[in-house]
Amino acid sequence: MDNKARLLMVGALGSGQQRLIESMTDKGWAVSTADTLAQAETRLVEGEHEAGIFCLPDSGIRDLKRVERLVVRSDMEWMALLHEPELDDPLLCRTLGDLFMAYQPEPVDIDQIDCLMQHAVAMKRLRSEEASTVAPQGSEFEMVGTVPAMHKVFDTIRRVASVDAPVFISGESGTGKELAARAIHERSQRASAPFIAVNCGALPSSLIQSELFGHEKGAFTGASQRKIGQIEAAAGGTLFLDEIGDLPLELQVNLLRFLEEKTIQRIGALDEIAVDVRVLSATHVDLEKAVAEGRFREDLYHRLNVLQVNIPPLRERQEDIEILARFFFNKFIEEKSMKVRGFSLEALALMRQYHWPGNIRELINRVRRAMVMCEQRLIKPADLGLERRTSNRLAITLEEARNSAEKEALIGALNRNKHKVKKAADELGVSRVTLYRLMEKHQLGRKGDQRVSLSSN
Numbered sequence: 001m002d003n004k005a006r007l008l009m010v011g012a013l014g015s016g017q018q019r020l021i022e023s024m025t026d027k028g029w030a031v032s033t034a035d036t037l038a039q040a041e042t043r044l045v046e047g048e049h050e051a052g053i054f055c056l057p058d059s060g061i062r063d064l065k066r067v068e069r070l071v072v073r074s075d076m077e078w079m080a081l082l083h084e085p086e087l088d089d090p091l092l093c094r095t096l097g098d099l100f101m102a103y104q105p106e107p108v109d110i111d112q113i114d115c116l117m118q119h120a121v122a123m124k125r126l127r128s129e130e131a132s133t134v135a136p137q138g139s140e141f142e143m144v145g146t147v148p149a150m151h152k153v154f155d156t157i158r159r160v161a162s163v164d165a166p167v168f169i170s171g172e173s174g175t176g177k178e179l180a181a182r183a184i185h186e187r188s189q190r191a192s193a194p195f196i197a198v199n200c201g202a203l204p205s206s207l208i209q210s211e212l213f214g215h216e217k218g219a220f221t222g223a224s225q226r227k228i229g230q231i232e233a234a235a236g237g238t239l240f241l242d243e244i245g246d247l248p249l250e251l252q253v254n255l256l257r258f259l260e261e262k263t264i265q266r267i268g269a270l271d272e273i274a275v276d277v278r279v280l281s282a283t284h285v286d287l288e289k290a291v292a293e294g295r296f297r298e299d300l301y302h303r304l305n306v307l308q309v310n311i312p313p314l315r316e317r318q319e320d321i322e323i324l325a326r327f328f329f330n331k332f333i334e335e336k337s338m339k340v341r342g343f344s345l346e347a348l349a350l351m352r353q354y355h356w357p358g359n360i361r362e363l364i365n366r367v368r369r370a371m372v373m374c375e376q377r378l379i380k381p382a383d384l385g386l387e388r389r390t391s392n393r394l395a396i397t398l399e400e401a402r403n404s405a406e407k408e409a410l411i412g413a414l415n416r417n418k419h420k421v422k423k424a425a426d427e428l429g430v431s432r433v434t435l436y437r438l439m440e441k442h443q444l445g446r447k448g449d450q451r452v453s454l455s456s457n
């Protein structure tokens with residue numbers, strides 16, 4: 001190891017503890033220790049560690065949940081040192097299997113621990129290299145993309161940001177049109193002034209005029225106060241008109257006038273007010289078609305459409321899907337269930353094949369859902385809720401047939417033995433460890449988990 005790797009050792013292992021600390025220090029580790037879980041939590045906040053050793057006390061662990069939280073939040077690999085008899089506790093075994101990369105019963109073998117922990121550090125360093133290429137600086141409006149089509153979008157955003165003309169952003173729903181609009185604003189000279197987004201499709205036409213232009217007190221029944229419209233509120237900054245294709249024809253006239261004269265009139269006002277606002281607009285509908293069909297004014301279309309940004313749908317950005325999925329995984333890391341560490345290869349493959357009608361917005365929702373639903377270290381296809389139906393497929397592979405027979409046998413034995421893992425393992429003629437591994441493989445939960453039923457799958 002190039003620089004001293006930092007090892008955190010939690011818990012007390014009697015007299016062996018001191019010897020372990022000394023030996024690991026001799027082997028070049030920077031060891032810090034914590035006697036309690038609370039101390040361990042503090043150590044992790046105080047400084048970066050790269051691997052951990054957890055010494056389970058003789059008395060067992062009282063607060064498994066807290067151990068789980070510590071291990072998962074630490075974002076590094078751990079091994080457990082314990083006393084052989086503790087392996088009789090099925091709950092503990094499962095937790096160990098889920099949380100730790102390895103365990104060692106007493107008496108400890110220092111060379112082996114050193115070797116395992118070196119692997120752990122290597123794994124952590126691998127992961128952090130990946131993370132740093134995926135998400136450089138975490139701005140709230142960071143736009144992620146690596147494929148050529150997205151490089152072109154980023155180029156265009158930079159170029160249109162440096163001028164002050166209207167920009168028309170096209171793309172399917174959820175592709176990032178609003179995010180692109182914000183990116184343009186943030187890179188423009190107007191960055192320190194407001195960015196205001198108005199969804200023209202979300203308001204009835206009777207309200208949208210006053211929403212955009214504002215009104216004077218008493219301008220109409222119910223106008224008990226003067227209201228400043230969104231155009232005026234964006235003064236000096238950028239107004240983003242989303243779903244511009246939904247703007248009613250009569251309002252299109254007013255908007256066109258504003259774009260030409262750079263003045264507005266609040267409803268019920270006599271005078272015109274000069275307002276300096278840059279207008280960006282977007283829609284997911286085909287605006288040219290709307291023009292051809294007389295639903296959208298051609299003169300307004302040309303006014304808005306001076307510069308264009310077109311954002312491709314997610315399915316055309318195959319190589320970005322995994323990068324985006326990991327980006328959102330890290331972004332929502334606080335919401336995830338304790339164990340989950342990342343995506344399984346099958347889940348990534350499924351995400352690449354899926355056609356993403358809801359684009360990035362849908363990807364975000366699927367990833368967040370999976371992070372909450374997943375009960376294992378890696379997100380499986382089923383956690384994403386994207387799985388295409390396989391029930392009407394006639395041919396199954398031998399492997400699928402074996403798997404389903406194996407799962408049925410497992411469910412049967414568990415049910416017959418009232419979920420006593422030891423007894424079910426005996427009946428099946430396998431060791432407890434094997435049974436736990438198979439339960440994990442087939443996502444069979446512990447007792448009380450309703451997924452243990454023959455109708456599942």
Ligand SMILES: Nc1ncnc2c1ncn2[C@@H]1O[C@H](COP(=O)(O)OP(=O)(O)O)[C@@H](O)[C@H]1O
Pocket residue numbers: 142143144145171172173174175176177178179180360361364
């Ligand atoms: N390239 C991207 N990188 C990261 N997040 C993105 C990207 N594109 C879109 N998003 C996110 O996806 C969601 C949908 O984007 P949005 O701009 O609202 O789409 P649209 O306006 O086209 O419907 C938002 O949460 C946005 O932050």
Ligand SMILES: [Mg+2]
Pocket residue numbers: 174177178242
């Ligand atoms: Mg939008």
